Amino acid sequence: MKRDVIIALDFKDGKTALNFLDKFVDKKLFVKVGMELFYAEGPSIVKEIKERGHKIFLDLKLHDIPNTVKGGMRSLSHLGVDIVNVHAAGTISMMKAALEGSIREDGTRPLVIAVTQLTSTSEERMKEELLIESKINDTIVHYAKNAKKAGLDGVVCSPLEAGMVKNAVGMDFITVTPGVRFDDGEKGDQVRVTTPKNAKEIGTDFIVLGRPITQAENPVEVYNRCVKEFCE
Numbered sequence: 001m002k003r004d005v006i007i008a009l010d011f012k013d014g015k016t017a018l019n020f021l022d023k024f025v026d027k028k029l030f031v032k033v034g035m036e037l038f039y040a041e042g043p044s045i046v047k048e049i050k051e052r053g054h055k056i057f058l059d060l061k062l063h064d065i066p067n068t069v070k071g072g073m074r075s076l077s078h079l080g081v082d083i084v085n086v087h088a089a090g091t092i093s094m095m096k097a098a099l100e101g102s103i104r105e106d107g108t109r110p111l112v113i114a115v116t117q118l119t120s121t122s123e124e125r126m127k128e129e130l131l132i133e134s135k136i137n138d139t140i141v142h143y144a145k146n147a148k149k150a151g152l153d154g155v156v157c158s159p160l161e162a163g164m165v166k167n168a169v170g171m172d173f174i175t176v177t178p179g180v181r182f183d184d185g186e187k188g189d190q191v192r193v194t195t196p197k198n199a200k201e202i203g204t205d206f207i208v209l210g211r212p213i214t215q216a217e218n219p220v221e222v223y224n225r226c227v228k229e230f231c232e
Contacts, residue, residue, distance in 0.1 A: 002231075003200065003204075003205060003206070003207075003230060003231050004030050004205075004206050004231065005030065005196075005206075005207055005209065005223065005226050005227050005230055005231065006030045006031065006032050006057050006176070006206050006207065006208045006209075007029055007030070007031045007032065007208075007209060007210070007213050007214065007223065008031070008032040008034065008059075008178070008208050008209065008210030008211075008214070009021075009031050009032060009033055009034070009037055009049075009210075009214070010034055010036055010037070010210045010211070010214065011036070011037055011214070012036060012037075012040060013037075013040050013041065014037070014040070014041040014044070014045045014048065017037055017045065017049075018048065018049075020214060020219065021049070021052065021054070023219055023220055024219075024220055024223070027220075028053045028054055028055075029054045029055070029223075030054070030055040030056075030057065030082075030206070031049065031054055031055070031056060031057070032056075032057040032058075032059050032208055032210075033045065033046060033049070033056055033057070033058050033059065034059040034060070035059070035060060035061075038058070038060060043079055046058065046079045046080075046081060047079065047080075050079070050080050050081075055082040056080075056081045056082055056083070057081070057082065057083040057084075057085075057176070057206075057208070058076055058079070058081040058083065058084045058085075058110075059085055060076070060084070060085070061085055061086065061087050061115050062084075062085070062086040062087070062090075062098060063086060063087035063089065063090045063094075064090070064094070065094070066091075066093050066094045066096070066097035067097065069086060069090065069094050069097050069098050069101065070097035070098065070100055070101035071101060072101070073086075073097075073098045073099075073100075073101030073102045073112075074101040074102070076102075077101065077102045077103070077104055077109060077110055078104060081110050082110055082111065083110055083111045083112075083113060083176065084102065084110050084111075084112060084113075085112070085113045085114060085115055085156055085176075086098045086112070086113075086114050086115070086152075087114065087115050088114035088115060088116055088143035088144070088146055088147050088155065089143070091146075092146050092149055092150045093150075095112075095114055095146070095147055095150035095151075095152055096150045096151060098112055098150075098152075099112050099150065099151050099152060111153040111154065111174065112152050112153055113147070113152060113153055113154040113155055113156055113174060113176055114143065114144075114146075114147040114150075114152055114154075114155050114156070115155070115156045116139070116140040116143040116144060116155050116156065116157045116161070116165075117136060117139060117140055117143070117157070117158075121136070122136075123135065123136040126139070137161060137164060140155075140157055140161045140164075140165065141161075141164055141165060141168045141169075143155065144157070144165045144168060144169050144173070145168065145169055147169075148169045148170070148173060153173075153174050154173050154174025154175055154176060154205070155173070155174075155175060155176070156175075156176045156177070156178070157175055157176075157177060158177060158178070158179040158194075159175075159177040159179060159180060159194045159198065159199040159202055159204050159207065160179075160194055160202070162175040162177055162199070162202050162203060162204035163202045163203055166203060171203075174205050174206070175203075175204045175205050175206070176204075176205065176206040176208065177199060177204045177206065177207050177208065178207075178208040178209075178210075179194070180194060180195065180196055180199055180207045180208065180209055180212075181194075181195065181209075181212060182195060182196070182212060182225075182226075183195055195229070196209075196226050196229040196230040197229045197230070199230060200229065200230045200231075207226075207230055209226060212226075213226065
């Protein structure tokens, strides 16, 4: 699978997001539409971005009873998104239901992936606040194995765990990794982070960057730098 950089469109409204995309003249991007933008604009923003020729990772992290997730996934899949995710903590049966719901009438479907642990979660927080006593790496690998059993295509994890996930589940199992920052940039609220270059060496398939690109003085220049470090 060809590596790619996904830009997180973490904007408050569609106008701001589309104005940002206008900066990338003649470039077809892979972008992430998350909760803030989707909840503000609804399906229309997804359709507009797709009409412009961009690929979309719809990052809504579905987590509910299996039947509800199946129905929700059916609606989201029909928007033509390329990747969509659920929470692995929702159990294997929920993930199986999500996969079933993602299949369109023509037999196609988006890639369906599962969130293992958020990159803002540390092992200390996991133990003290979530009462999960296992090591964070063990938990992430276990959740990845559950996602594989459910038939999903991959997981969201930090780039620091991408290698161990692939070693445990298979090299063809997709890893989508936020928590990527440049050496000379701010970490923000991310805890488990690495650089685009290191993410490439680890072997992850997709990296997700938001603020380092969207808040840059020259977003196109920063994006091109990221592509050079990670994809070339």
